Amino acid sequence: MGKLLLILFSPGVESQNIDTVYELARAAVESGHKVTVFCDADANYGLVAKQIHPDKITAAGKIAYLIENGVQLLACRESARLRGIDTEKDFVKGVVASSLGGLTELMEQHDRIAAFGSSDK
Secondary structure, X not given: OOEEEEEEOOOOOOHHHHHHHHHHHHHHHHOOOEXXXXXXXXXXXXXXXXXXXXXXXXXXXXXXXXXXXXXXXXEEHHHHHHOOOOOOOOEOOOOEEEOHHHHHHHHHHOOEEEEEOOOOO
8 A cells, every 4th residue: 555645734723624634644544555644834733632622523633533543643843842832742642743854754755745734824
């Protein structure tokens, strides 16, 4: 099977992009593909664990589900730092801090790449 890299720039409050990434990643994993999601810019806000609520589906809850089901979830360390997010304390369990350099390596290693959102305000 193939390797899919999904890059997300939009914050969790922009649910259309997180929903699209979630559904694509879930479907690809269920079909046997290896999936990596890289979050950059404001997408890091959606990775904060304290946003998970038992009675409400949130971006962080969707991220946790993907990780539990084999999706590798990476976040740009510098983007998180610039937004006041501590990558070791604040993120959903299983999110791995990475860098834009790491993203370029991922782009070389994956068969298919799709990006969602914009880093512009």
